Amino acid sequence: MTRVVGLIGGPVHSANLLIRSINYADIARMVTTKDFEGMTKLLCQCGQELQKAGAQSLVLCANVAHKAADALEEHSGLPVLHxxxxxxxxxxxxxxxxxxxxxxxxxxxxxxxxxxxxxxxxxxxxxxxxxxxxxxxxxxxxxxxxxxxxxxxxxxxxxxxxxxxxxxxxxxxxxxxxxxxxxxxxxxxxxxxxxxxxxxxxxxxxxxxxxx
Incomplete structure (x- = not known):
């Protein structure tokens, strides 16, 4: 999940990001055991942390994590770039x-x-x-x-x-x-x-x- 703001063209510019990195082994375990409720709870908690830190949008860097996208938008109040x-x-x-x-x-x-x-x-x-x-x-x-x-x-x-x-x-x-x-x-x-x-x-x- 990430915040992307102020991305301006030019050789020395880069995206302004807030990153909340999660151990993917935890996501993989939840996916293989079909604990999607647990995965959603974890991602929503992370989304709220990023919202409080000033994020303008959220990005999930895994396809399967998008099962939580609707709940993540609801709990964080931020758009998920799907x-x-x-x-x-x-x-x-x-x-x-x-x-x-x-x-x-x-x-x-x-x-x-x-x-x-x-x-x-x-x-x-x-x-x-x-x-x-x-x-x-x-x-x-x-x-x-x-x-x-x-x-x-x-x-x-x-x-x-x-x-x-x-x-x-x-x-x-x-x-x-x-x-x-x-x-x-x-x-x-x-x-x-x-x-x-x-x-x-x-x-x-x-x-x-x-x-x-």
Missing amino acids: IVDSSAEKIVSAGHHRVGLLATRAVMEEDFYKARLIEKFGLEVLVPGEDFRERVDGLIFDELSKNPIAKEAKDHFHNAYEELVQRHKVDCVILACTELRLVFNDEDFTVPTFETTGLHARGIAEWALLEN
Whole structure:
């Protein structure tokens, strides 16, 4: 979560930020045990701390953390610059409609992410099969933290990507997990592919420039 103010063009300027860093192991544990109430409580507490420190907006630097976005806005009184919006706006402007979603299990299955893509932006959202969804969190939290990442782990994500393209006939794919860029190279993409981390960062910068 961050405050972005006073971002002015020029070689010596940088964003004015308030940062509340959380041990992601705590978030990962809550996600894998489906303790979303606990995750929301933790994030709302952090949001209130940043609001009291003078933040003008909040940013969640993880896709799955956006399950708490609505509660965070309510408890802090600040807007959350939502990661879905940054990606979906680019997808819609590029003329895509049928979207494949690769992410943690909660992002692929819970309504908080897919519903925003569908209801706010009119997109059709497809996800890989249940076998992949059941094991994806273990792959992300255990295998993708290793160096080097095992080829077998990468293959699971490549196969899921191709399932979306070949079986579900999506016209683009969203990589909605920060670690997924570690398992794909640009040449692996067979349809337009949108990586949420970079698009979110750009959206935050654009917001800062518009606000100031």
